[in-house]
Amino acid sequence: MKQLILDADKCTSCLQCELACSLEHEGLFAPAYSRIKVFEFEHGKRNIPYTCTQCDEAWCLHACPTNAIAINLELGTKYVIEDLCVGCKVCTLACPYGTINYNAKSGKVTKCNLCSGDPKCADACPTGAIVYADPQELTV
Amino acid sequence: MTWHGKVLIADLSANTVRTEPLNQAWADEYLGGRGLATRYLTEMMNPKADALSPENVLIFATGPMTGTMASTSGRYCVVTKGPLTNAIACSNSGGKFGAELKYAGYDLLICTGKAVKPVYLLIEDGNAQLMPADDLWGTTVWHTEEFLKEKHKDPQIKVASIGVAGEQGVKYACVVNDLHRAAGRSGVGAVMGSKHLKAVAVRGTVGVPCANPERVMAVTKETHQLLKDSDGRRELTEFGTNAMIDSMHAFGGLPTNNFLKMTFEGSKNINPEAMKTPNENGHTNLITNKACFGCTIACGRIAHIDKQHWSVRNRENYHHASGGLEYETAYAFGPVVGVDDIDALTFAGYLMNEHGMDPISFGVTLAAAMELYELGILTNEHTDGVPLNFGNAEALTIMAEKTGKQEGFGKELGLGSKLLCEKYGRPELAMVVKGQEFAGYDSRALQGMGLGYATSNRGACHLKHDVFAEDMADQSGDGKAVPCKNSQDQIAMIDSTGLCLFTTSAWDTDAFQRQIAAACGDDWTREKLLESGERTWNLERLFNLHAGLTAADDTLPPRLLETPAPEGVAKGKVCELDKMLPEYYSLRGWTDTGIPTQETLSRLSLNEHAV
Amino acid sequence: MSDAHLDSEEGSLQITLSLGSGLLSKVDESYRDTSQTLAISEGITIDSVLNRLGLPSNMAVLVILNDALVQPSQFALQALTNGDRLSVMPPIHAG
Structure with a gap:
């Protein structure tokens, strides 16, 4: 199954991924709402892109009291059903990685859904630090 | 339309902030950024006013593309009257600050007057307030940025600030954002200091609207591809701007020893190849390249200084990585002062960022001082006992620090080449136009x-x-x-x-x-x-x-x-x-x-x- | 500085070749040095040296021969001679 493969060694922290993500999901350029984040360490020595790993054992899903997080079996994603989400934030506490977050604008949580199979962050990345591929098919 | 239509005005004399609508007619004539800020400046100040007086106006301007997905969309300009030139100053910077200002809901930030006591401006999503900065005054750029992120418990805050050089009116003090990007030239940092404005700290989640996402994305993809396919871009990514130093040396246009010479044999010790070749201790100067906001080129260099080098041997606070040599910094700490010690050059670059000074003007001013020294006009009595001969790497780092902290002979170097050379009776030795020092050509x-x-x-x-x-x-x-x-x-x-x-x-x-x-x-x-x-x-x-x-x-x-x-x-x-x-x-x-x-x-x- | 290259195009004359850092990854491995002496034969042109280095023929380079700039139109015409100093550099642009 395809997944996002993140390579910190290639990341320059240009944030094209965050721009693409926010445009796709929020309709505007606002990295603050991006589902993928780049973290910078030591004056930019290390730049690390980071987003939901789509855990097999998804604690966000199990924690949700309204069944607002569902599994897309084809893509392996765990996605938020906005109509069911009541913004209680329990999932944000359950997630050990901090990759599901409360969006104050909508009053609901947001997380990466791999753009339903066409992740815009990977498309926007100029250096190959974010690649959408099946790791078992990668020769490297 | 990618404007918010809002201008934030900080009246430092009155200790108030207010928002005004963007003058759309001017945006239609001048586009944004440099042009639009120039239009505001001409409206808001008398060009004859002293650059370091409260009458000067300091403008931070984004452009219509700032914060969008266009490649290199992180730029902003600082436009004001420059103390180095007594002419209009327009200093452009990358990093992440410019986009953050736009994301906070403002197209331009205009600072007028002068605060009674040191302040910093905190901007968060359409709200702005002036805060006391007494405890930041007298500290470095690097401390200021770290302190503000800590104080406001938000590592995502972006900071543009000045060091002691800006506070004390070094003629070529700059505004540094994101630790090692700078609105570098003409002394815009000294204007900020004269207004008692230590820093602008911004956090923005409002974003930038995109009226026509399909069309914008189509053009964005196409222009990204043009950059991706370009040889010139590839060279910038791979080598940074410093690839130029070999060419300028071979060509014979590389200003050396205050423009007395035009080639520099030592350039091979500070060129991109030297940056990535391990030294005798096994230390490699260059770590990686780094992008400004939105940039698919990533010409910036991240480097570190050899911990065993004399300049930082006992100074662990300089052992971390930070911004490395680019062509102009390599020129200004290298050929023009005759120095080819790559660690000394890198350290001088750190000091410029930490204390907030323009490397080009500092280097060329030091070069003028070195020529005055070699002519016997300046002596060890003037220079705190430091021999200012061309090629003295120790003089470079000592004087960079003294100027940054405004100590001893550093106060004279802070005048810039023009005033320094006038003071010692040799104005023709100042390698400047309108008081501003030459770049490396x-x-x-x-x-x-x-x-x-x-x-x-x-x-x-x-x-x-x-x-x-x-x-x-x-x-x-x-x-x-x-x-x-x-x-x-x-x-x-x-x-x-x-x-x-x-x-x-x-x-x-x-x-x-x-x-x-x-x-x-x-x-x-x-x-x-x-x-x-x-x-x-x-x-x-x-x-x-x-x-x-x-x-x-x-x-x-x-x-x-x-x-x-x-x-x-x-x-x-x-x-x-x-x-x-x-x-x-x-x-x-x-x-x-x-x-x-x-x-x-x-x-x-x-x-x-x-x- | 590396020793004179001995290869099939070796000649009795020697020139000094300087290469810009930016070109090192683009020339053949045996020429990856910023400064080297090159053995050439009489009458060899700049074009043939660039070719021998392995630089793509359409690549823009700045060529300086004994402190004189050589325009690209002259690359195929300009012959080299013993003791020449040849610099091949990336083109110059804003930095």
């Missing part, structure tokens, strides 16, 4: 560069024109006025977009036009864009004329006009400015004393700004 070898330097509205600058191709093709002044004038207008336009000049490695004016039309509307034709650039150039000129500058300021030091090039491809040549300048004035539609004619003013709708 000798205009005896690059004639069009000489014309660009002489006519640049902010004093000597290599980034306001692009005549490189013509200067490579022939070493005379013939035919340089046209490309100089045209590229000045084009770059004034680019600086007004919020995008980076280095994209011209792949983008022509049409490539900019497609992006701006998609974001701002189809009335932005190629012609309208270039006309807005020309209008900006002329308005800057008019500001300077009102400030008291004249055609006599459009000149170069005698070393470039009278002393034949000692070596290189242009050996025996001087800069033919006297030939190029009249042609340039005429092309611009200016009188032979450099004043825009009535006809030119009317054509550019600048009548109200007539001298």
Whole structure:
């Protein structure tokens, strides 16, 4: 199954991924709402892109009291059903990685859904630090 | 439309902030960024006012493309009257601060007056407040940024600040954002210091609207691809701007020892190859390359200093990684002062960022001091006992630190080359135009560069024109006025977009036009864009004329006009400015004393700004 | 500085070749040095040296021969001679 493969060694922290993500999901350029984040360490020595790993054992899903997080079996994603989400934030506490977050604008949580199979962050990345591929098919 | 339509005005004298609607008519004439800020500046201040007085106005301006997904969309400009030049200053910076300002809901930030006590400006999503900065005053840029992120418990806050150099009026103090990017030139940091404004801290989640996402994305993808496929871009990514140092040395246009020489054998010790080659301790200077916001080029270098090097051996606070050598820093700490110790150069770069100073002006000022020292005019008594010979790497780092902290002879170096050389009776040794120091190109070898330097509205600058191709093709002044004038207008336009000049490695004016039309509307034709650039150039000129500058300021030091090039491809040549300048004035539609004619003013709708 | 290259194009004459850092990854491995002496035969042109280095023929380079700039149109015409100093550099642009 395809997944996002993140390579910190290639990341320059240009944030094209965050721009693409926010445009796709929020309709505007606002990295603050991006589902993928780049973290910078030591004056930019290390730049690390980071987003939901789509855990097999998804604690966000199990924690949700309204069944607002569902599994897309084809893509392996765990996605938020906005109509069911009541913004209680329990999932944000359950997630050990901090990759599901409360969006104050909508009053609901947001997380990466791999753009339903066409992740815009990977498309926007100029250096190959974010690649959408099946790791078992990668020769490297 | 990618504007918020909001200008934040911080009245430092009154200790208040307010929001005003963006003057859309001006945005339509000047595009944004550099041009729009120039229009605001001419409206809000008397050009004759002292640059370090409360009457000066300090503007941080984004462009219409700032914060969008266009490549290099992180740029902002600081526009004010510069204390180094007493002319208009326009300093452009990358990093992440500019985009964050836009994301906080503001297109421009305008600071007026002077705070009674030190303050910093905190901006969060449409809210702004002035906060006391007494505990930050006297501290470094690096401390200030860390302190503000800690205080406000938000590592995502972006900070633009000044160091002690800016507080104490070093003529070439800069505004540093994101630790190692800077609005570097003309002393904009000293203006900030004169206003008692220590820092601007911004957090923005409002974002930038995108009216037509499909079209914007289509153009964005296409222009990203142009950059991806460009050889020039590839070179910037792989080697950074410092790839130039080998070329300029071979060409014989690399200013060395305060422009006494034009080649520097030591350049092989500070070039991109040296940056990535391990030294005898196994230490490699370069760590990685790094992008500014939105940039798919990533020309920035992240480096570190050898922990065993004498400059930092017992100073662990400089053992971390930070911004590394670029061409202009390599030139300003290298050839122009005769130093080729890569760790010393890198350390000097750290000190510039930490204390907030322009490397070019510092390096060239030190070079002038070194020449004065070698002539016996300055002695160890003046220089705190430090021998200021060309090539003394220790003198470079000691003086960088003394200037940053404004101690001892550093106070004199903080004057800049012009005032320093005047003070010691040798004004001709100052390698400046309008008081601002030259970048790393000798205009005896690059004639069009000489014309660009002489006519640049902010004093000597290599980034306001692009005549490189013509200067490579022939070493005379013939035919340089046209490309100089045209590229000045084009770059004034680019600086007004919020995008980076280095994209011209792949983008022509049409490539900019497609992006701006998609974001701002189809009335932005190629012609309208270039006309807005020309209008900006002329308005800057008019500001300077009102400030008291004249055609006599459009000149170069005698070393470039009278002393034949000692070596290189242009050996025996001087800069033919006297030939190029009249042609340039005429092309611009200016009188032979450099004043825009009535006809030119009317054509550019600048009548109200007539001298 | 590396020793004179001995290869099939070796000749009795020697020139000094300087290469810009930016070109090192683009020339053939045996020439990856910023400064080297090169053995050439009489009458060899700049074009043939660039070719021998392995630089793509359409690549823009700045060529300086004994402190004089050589325009690209002259690359195929300009012959080299013993003791020449040849610099091949990346083109110059804003930095």
